[in-house]
Amino acid sequence: MSKINDSIRNRRSVYPAQYINKPIPREILMELLTNANHAPTHKLTEPWRFKVFTGIGKKDLGEFLAEKYREIxxxxxxxxxxxxxxxxxxxxxxxxxxxHRDPAERIPEWEEVASVACAVQNIWIALEQYDLGGYWSSPALCKFLGEHVQLKENEKCIGFFYLGYCEASDRIIKKKPIEDKVDWIAE
Incomplete structure (x- = not known):
């Protein structure tokens, strides 16, 4: 099996409790974000944007989200x-x-959400080569991110992607066979 097939088939959610306490070098984060930037995008709207939290920024984000949770x-x-x-x-x-929603709304919003999801998937697939795991969380709290960091007009947070070093065994999952999910239609 090829390396790309291995990476796709081993992709899974790895949660913060499974992470090894180790910072991720900025160069690796930039490689991952560059992979995200190569996602498909209809009419080249490139709707993905990322706010990267490291160091004390992670602690501040956690404090903000927890206090917002208490408040609401x-x-x-x-x-x-x-x-x-x-x-x-x-x-x-x-x-x-x-x-980042196209201001001219040239395409349906769902297509821009799909493009952002493809960008995140590109990151997710690349994690294995760095012994990293990831988890996409979409809590109701993400809609309040603009109270913590500046978001531009037409931008909204649709989730948080947690990344961390983890053991290889934490990244493997078994899926049900594709044969159970496909119907072949032939003439």
Whole structure:
């Protein structure tokens, strides 16, 4: 099997609790973001944007999200508060996944969301070569990111991508066979 097939087939969610406490070098983050930048995009709108949180920025993000959770949640859970607050510090880096909507709205919004998802998938596929794992989280809290960092007009956060070093065994998953998901239509 080829390296690209291995990378695609081994892609899976690896959660912050599984990360080894180790920062990710900026050069690797830039390689991953460059891969994201090569995602398909209809009418070349290139709607993906990223805010990269490292170092103290991760802790600040966790504090902001936890306090926002406390503020907006009627059925507050101290365990969930603590998880929201500490998960960012477990990650080697966090990418806020931002969609920049084409101001002219030349294409449907779902196509721009799909392009952003393709950009994230490019990152995800490349993680294995660096012994990294990743997890895309889309909490309701992401809509408040503009209160913590500046977002431009037509931008909205659609999730957070947590990245961290992990053991190879944490990155392997078994999928149900493709044969169970395909119908062949022939003349």
């Amino acid at each position: 949640t009627p059925e507050f859970s101290s365990a969930k508060f603590e998880k929201i607050r500490t998960n960012p510090e477990k990650a080697g880096a966090i990418l806020a996944i931002i969609m």
